[in-house]
Amino acid sequence: MPVQNIHLAVDAIIFGYKKSHLFVLLIKPKSGPFANVWCLPGGFVNEEESLRQAVERELLEETGISVNYLEQLYTFGNVGRDPRKRVVSVAYFGLVDPSKLSLVEKTETDAEAARWFAINELPPLGYDHPEIVATALERLRAKLSYQPIGFDLLPxxxxxxxxxxxxxxxxxxxxxxxxxxxxxxxxxxxxxxxxxxxxxxxxxxxxxxxxxxxxxxxxxxxxxxxxxxx
Amino acid sequence: MPVQNIHLAVDAIIFGYKKSHLFVLLIKPKSGPFANVWCLPGGFVNEEESLRQAVERELLEETGISVNYLEQLYTFGNVGRDPRKRVVSVAYFGLVDPSKLSLVEKTETDAEAARWFAINELPPLGYDHPEIVATALERLRAKLSYQPIGFDLLPxxxxxxxxxxxxxxxxxxxxxxxxxxxxxxxxxxxxxxxxxxxxxxxxxxxxxxxxxxxxxxxxxxxxxxxxxxx
DNA sequence: TTATTTTGTGTAAATTATACGCAAATATAA
DNA sequence: TTATATTTGCGTATAATTTACACAAAATAA
Known part of the structure; x- marks a missing residue:
């Protein structure tokens, strides 16, 4: 086996919906190159867990949320997408119903908390996360027309x-x-x-x-x- | 950064078409746990190349082929899919026109050569490659109906x-x-x-x-x- | 020359998609 | 209490699309 110094991460892009607005769940990482910048929840994969388990774990750790729907979206692996070293990230795409959206109204912004942002009012995002959001939004729009996926965004x-x-x-x-x-x-x-x-x-x-x-x-x-x- | 001992590979599932039959391109790896078993072309990603570059490189090295169409298919990352250690593989899905299919008739099976197999006459495959093939076939069938992708299989x-x-x-x-x-x-x-x-x-x-x-x-x-x- | 094979083409019927407006049930304001 | 504003619930006529279906023309093989 080759000696390879590539790190493997997962990211989650989670959509919520309320009152005619689509929301995305973001966090501010406590450390790393984008420590004070809003980012998608995510993190490194442990050696003994599946990719899906890794996303679910990170989601729970960072946002306390569990999803109604989760599927693999795309793997982002360009050189240089993490300024520290080569990190390849498998992005997952998830949907939650409005009961999970309570943080939107509640949170009075402890700096590390998770927050919902309306899709057209996103803050600047770290890494290549704008690209991931764009890909996910495309997927959501496409799927709405050939899978009854909208119900996972409703109560x-x-x-x-x-x-x-x-x-x-x-x-x-x-x-x-x-x-x-x-x-x-x-x-x-x-x-x-x-x-x-x-x-x-x-x-x-x-x-x-x-x-x-x-x-x-x-x-x-x-x-x-x-x-x-x- | 965590110490992570996960290896990152790419695999290619390449479809060809001739005379009303769909073919898949397979190789026999020279080494590794499936050394004498037919497998999808693929290999480990180099640190300084993108995922797509990695697939294209491996394809060229192992089969000498270049494709008409290539897109990322899915990332297979279950624990245990490689008996040696944790290997996560990003699978790509490709199409070639019949001019590339000449090896089918030519090859008189040098053990390491690439060969085309009709989709319903596949030999036993190594790793989780049967699953990858199944996923790719699903994708091909789905895409035929909403993207003019069939032309990449024709001259x-x-x-x-x-x-x-x-x-x-x-x-x-x-x-x-x-x-x-x-x-x-x-x-x-x-x-x-x-x-x-x-x-x-x-x-x-x-x-x-x-x-x-x-x-x-x-x-x-x-x-x-x-x-x-x- | 006849039989066989493959290509090329049109129309009628059925299904599906589109455009469109008004009455019923409630809350609010006068 | 009455009038006004707002939202829900519903049907029909027309247009567009999809489906079903058969025969003549151009070539090869017998």
Whole structure:
């Protein structure tokens, strides 16, 4: 085996969603070359853990969060992306529901705390993390249209308009409410509950629920999830 | 920085296509725990090269081939995937045109040589390479339907039926010739040349050519490549 | 010259996507 | 209490796309 001095890290880019805004979870590392700069959560991989375990561990250590959805995004390995030495980082892409977003309102910024930032109000980021965020955002947008992934950004029960606003705001498109609803309901994996919610003003909305089991059943048959917009 | 004893490798899974069959490029490593077993080309990353450079270098060294298309596929990092020590491997996914496939017919199996294997006649593979192949095949199939990637598996000029057979054989679907042709031609990036080819028997076919520039132009506008099959 | 093989092409029917507006239910303000 | 503003819930007609389907032309082989 060669003598190799390459370090292996993982980074996590975690999206949250609330009130028509997409958020990203950031931390300020306590040490390292970007010690006082906002960064994605992440760190070095231990020798006896899988990559996924490493991300989950780092996430828990640095932010206290656990995710609804997590998948490998891309591996960033350019020479020089860490000023100290060669570090290759496997980035993971995750989604959480709004219950995890409480820190956004709470945190009164202890310097090392994790914080949520709205996607279009990100602070300057360390390393090549802007590139990672861009890649993740692309992936999120792409996946919204061919995987029912939006539900991992919503609470268990939600009014239909929340789903609609999620698509509209993340994809930055206008959506025809009637056609969108028709389309989603035609899939048959969204259950209308008998609960209602009063959103403050206007007519109260019925709450809906994503039936994951049903979705998985359908996927095995000849069913294709796809949402396109003009 | 932590002391970390993880090694970083790259692997390449290269697809070729000829006469309605999909091929994968394999080698027999000269050393290591799978010294006499067919494996994907690959090897350790040098400290001063990017991941992509590493794959391209290994490919050239081990198989003498250069590719038409190459993208990062996935990073395989489970503990124990290499019996010697922790090795994390970034797998790349590549496509070549049939001119590179000559080794298939030529090679009279010098033990260390590279060889093409039909996808459904693969020998037993070392490491976790069966998993990598499976992942790559999934990716290839998925991409065929939303990126005009099939052309990288064909020669510069090709009869239309080759394209059709490529889709049919890789996706294992039946295709309606007339509808498929209508669909592809409607995109407007396939040029009919005035060359013809006599395939041996039957009516000679006109040759077609993928106009990449035109495709890229279209992509910038409001154009979506998509091919679905029942 | 006849049979066989492969290419090339059009149309009608079914399905899917799009465009579009009004009434019901609530909260708030007058 | 009544009027106003806001949000939800819903249907239909038209356009666009997808699907199903068959036969003639050009070549080779027998």
């Amino acid at each position: 268990d029960k939600f009014p239909f308009s929340d789903l609609e606003n999620l698509y509209a705001s993340i994809l930055e498109k206008e959506i025809d409410r009637r056609n969108f609803r028709k389309k989603i309901m035609s899939f048959g994996f969204l259950r209308e509950t008998d609960a209602q919610i009063a959103s403050g003003k206007g007519r109260p909305a019925n709450l809906f629920q994503f039936d994951k089991t049903r979705y998985e059943q359908l996927s095995k048959e000849n069913f294709l999830f796809e949402i396109k917009f003009a | 510069d000029k090709f009869p239309f039926s080759d394209l059709e057979n490529l889709y049919a054989s890789i996706l294992e679907k039946e295709i309606d010739r007339r509808n498929f042709r209508k669909k592809i031609m409607s995109f407007g990036f396939l040029r009919e040349t005035d060359a013809q080819i006599a395939s041996g028997k039957g009516r000679p076919a006109n040759l077609f050519q993928f106009d990449k520039t035109r495709y890229e132009q279209l992509s910038k506008e409001n154009f979506l490549f998509e091919i679905k099959f029942a």
